[in-house]
Amino acid sequence: MGGQLAYRLDRIPTPPLLQAKTSEEGDAGLGAAGSVLHVAQDREIYAEGAAASAFYKVVAGIVRTCKFLSDGRRQIDAFYRAGDLFGIEGDAQHSLSAEAVSDCTLIAYRRRCVDAARTGGAGVDQLFDHLLRRLAQTQDHALLLGRRSALEKVAAFLVDWADQSAGRKVVSLAMTRQDIADYLGLTIETVSRTLSQLERDGLIDMPTARQIRLADLQALRDLNA
Amino acid sequence: MGGQLAYRLDRIPTPPLLQAKTSEEGDAGLGAAGSVLHVAQDREIYAEGAAASAFYKVVAGIVRTCKFLSDGRRQIDAFYRAGDLFGIEGDAQHSLSAEAVSDCTLIAYRRRCVDAARTGGAGVDQLFDHLLRRLAQTQDHALLLGRRSALEKVAAFLVDWADQSAGRKVVSLAMTRQDIADYLGLTIETVSRTLSQLERDGLIDMPTARQIRLADLQALRDLNA
DNA sequence: CGTCTCTTTGACAGCATTCAACGTGTGTGG
DNA sequence: CCACACACGTTGAATGCTGTCAAAGAGACG
Numbered sequence: 074m075g076g077q078l079a080y081r082l083d084r085i086p087t088p089p090l091l092q093a094k095t096s097e098e099g100d101a102g103l104g105a106a107g108s109v110l111h112v113a114q115d116r117e118i119y120a121e122g123a124a125a126s127a128f129y130k131v132v133a134g135i136v137r138t139c140k141f142l143s144d145g146r147r148q149i150d151a152f153y154r155a156g157d158l159f160g161i162e163g164d165a166q167h168s169l170s171a172e173a174v175s176d177c178t179l180i181a182y183r184r185r186c187v188d189a190a191r192t193g194g195a196g197v198d199q200l201f202d203h204l205l206r207r208l209a210q211t212q213d214h215a216l217l218l219g220r221r222s223a224l225e226k227v228a229a230f231l232v233d234w235a236d237q238s239a240g241r242k243v244v245s246l247a248m249t250r251q252d253i254a255d256y257l258g259l260t261i262e263t264v265s266r267t268l269s270q271l272e273r274d275g276l277i278d279m280p281t282a283r284q285i286r287l288a289d290l291q292a293l294r295d296l297n298a
Numbered sequence: 299m300g301g302q303l304a305y306r307l308d309r310i311p312t313p314p315l316l317q318a319k320t321s322e323e324g325d326a327g328l329g330a331a332g333s334v335l336h337v338a339q340d341r342e343i344y345a346e347g348a349a350a351s352a353f354y355k356v357v358a359g360i361v362r363t364c365k366f367l368s369d370g371r372r373q374i375d376a377f378y379r380a381g382d383l384f385g386i387e388g389d390a391q392h393s394l395s396a397e398a399v400s401d402c403t404l405i406a407y408r409r410r411c412v413d414a415a416r417t418g419g420a421g422v423d424q425l426f427d428h429l430l431r432r433l434a435q436t437q438d439h440a441l442l443l444g445r446r447s448a449l450e451k452v453a454a455f456l457v458d459w460a461d462q463s464a465g466r467k468v469v470s471l472a473m474t475r476q477d478i479a480d481y482l483g484l485t486i487e488t489v490s491r492t493l494s495q496l497e498r499d500g501l502i503d504m505p506t507a508r509q510i511r512l513a514d515l516q517a518l519r520d521l522n523a
Numbered sequence: 524c525g526t527c528t529c530t531t532t533g534a535c536a537g538c539a540t541t542c543a544a545c546g547t548g549t550g551t552g553g
Numbered sequence: 554c555c556a557c558a559c560a561c562g563t564t565g566a567a568t569g570c571t572g573t574c575a576a577a578g579a580g581a582c583g
Contacts, residue, residue: 140441143523148441163430168437191426201416204429205388211436212393216365216373218443219483223539250562258444263539265563282547282562298368448571475530485572490531507530507579 107180118171118179119160125167127181128160134177135247138169139255149256151210152248154237158203161187175247218258221297226257227267228296231277235287242290246283332405343396343404344385350392352406353385359402360472363394364480374481376435377473379462383428386412400472443483446522451482452492453521456502460512467515471508 107130112118118129121140129136136153138160150169153159160171190196217229230253235244246253254261268285271277276293278286287293332355337343343354346365354361361378363385375394378384385396415421442454455478460469471478475486482489493510496502501518503511512518 140437142441142445146445148444150437150440163427163434168434191423197422198416201425201429202388204426204433208429208433208436209388209393211433211440212365212375215375215436215440215443216367218440219373219480220367220371249560255444260540261562262541262564266539269563474528486530487532487573488571491571494531 107182110179110181112173112177112179114173114176116173118173118177119167121167121170123167123170125160125162125165126184128158128162128184128187129171129182130180131155131157131159132178132180134179135174136171136177136179137174137248137252137256138171140169147255148258149252150214151207152252152256161200161203174252223257223259223263223267224270225296226259227253227264227271228276228293230257231271231285231287232290232293232297235290242288243284243286246285250282332407335404335406337398337402337404339398339401341398343398343402344392346392346395348392348395350385350387350390351409353383353387353409353412354396354407355405356380356382356384357403357405359404360399361396361402361404362399362473362477362481363396365394372480373483374477375439376432377477377481386425386428399477448482448484448488448492449495450521451484452478452489452496453501453518455482456496456510456512457515457518457522460515467513468509468511471510475507 109132112134118136119125131153133155136157136159137149138151138153139147139149141147151159152174160167162168186196187200190200217226221229231244234246235242238244248256250261250264253259254264257264259267268277268279271293272279276287276289278288280286334357337359343361344350356378358380361382361384362374363376363378364372364374366372376384377399385392387393411421412425415425442451446454456469459471460467463469473481475489478484479486479489484492493502493504496518497504501512501514503513505511
């Protein structure tokens with residue numbers, strides 16, 4: 074567990090640089106104005122511990138939220154896709170950092186929308202739903218991290234990602250093997266080996282490394298009985 | 299990962315049997331009446347998937363919430379102590395099961411208190427805080443499960459538990475080694491071995507298996523840099 | 524004092540990691 | 554158009570951490 078240091082520290086992204094555009098637009102759901110911004114691939118959106126002055130909605134692209142240990146080990150908490158909210162905090166500070174997996178378009182909302190909702194304003198219900206769903210997802214993730222084998226983890230990841238991809242059987246992975254590994258609590262090599270094994274066993278096809286066809290979706294699901 | 303089946307299935311608790319007393323008492327915080335009930339050690343409070351008709355506050359004793367895989371593998375999500383709330387769900391069903399680690403006294407609140415709060419009623423703020431705190435804790439737990447070694451996990455558990463025990467240096471563990479293992483994503487043997495190693499190294503003393511004195515709290519904290 | 528559960532310890536096996544080398548794909552410049 | 558660099562991904566060999574299987578120790582309780 075020691076040798077990851079130099080290796081992993083290399084991967085820590087550059088400081089935040091939000092190339093915000095000045096456009097403003099309303100948002101029916103939250104009833105609050107938000108400013109659109111673009112973030113380049115691998116750029117940090119906010120750091121763990123940074124002031125939580127805003128939260129975000131993904132318009133396009135993929136976002137990851139993660140935590141780091143002091144020696145560079147990383148745990149990805151979640152990937153966010155178009156339509157997802159992230160960065161809502163109770164504290165004044167963000168408890169995770171957020172980074173762009175691919176080039177992203179986001180809408181930033183002012184934090185006080187959350188505070189307003191908490192005291193009974195509009196959007197309470199929506200925020201509640203979001204928090205409850207995130208909590209349930211994080212609990213499922215903990216079960217996966219604590220009690221599943223590498224094979225089960227990778228299968229679960231593929232099935233989840235496929236479900237979110239409108240049920241299509243070919244999933245396009247926006248993230249690297251390193252991202253997948255840090256999401257599943259594995260190493261990049263184990264992820265790669267496990268995918269190869271799934272392909273040998275006929276459960277998946279990999280036309281390219283980032284394009285995965287789920288040839289036997291049922292078998293993949295069964296791995297997570 | 300296979301041989302756990304028969305072994306683990308033995309540990310699944312008996313069906314719910316809430317020996318509710320008929321007393322009623324007001325609760326200043328939530329502004330809602332709750333009924334007091336007692337649950338014996340290892341009894342189930344509610345099952346995963348059961349109707350979430352109520353949520354609970356711990357008056358005395360320790361509660362665990364957990365998830366099971368179909369083969370009996372268990373992941374404990376959290377331990378709750380006097381004053382803690384648990385069982386608040388967005389869905390109609392509980393996403394985790396809850397069990398009494400020790401004999402417990404609880405207050406059950408009607409679920410509609412949550413629904414009322416969601417639509418802007420009293421207690422919104424309190425519920426929000428609870429959810430946000432739980433989410434942050436679960437995210438930390440995921441980092442521990444995914445990226446920490448056995449030694450780091452056990453040290454983190456002891457430090458956490460000590461923090462919650464009013465900072466005293468001698469912690470009384472209400473739970474078994476099996477509970478600790480299922481919380482940390484380890485086996486009972488690894489937990490035991492790791493505790494023995496910490497004792498050999500002088501970081502802790504174990505007068506009894508359930509009484510642990512943190513002899514070198516700083517060193518324990520340093521294990522989780 | 525025996526029984527039962529919980530815990531500890533030992534020996535061994537196996538899965539995931541580590542370390543290392545080799546492919547593969549893409550973009551750039553000659 | 555090809556050569557090269559570079560990042561990303563795959564594969565192999567060996568180590569090691571944690572799990573598995575087994576047995577013995579320690580308390581609690583009747």
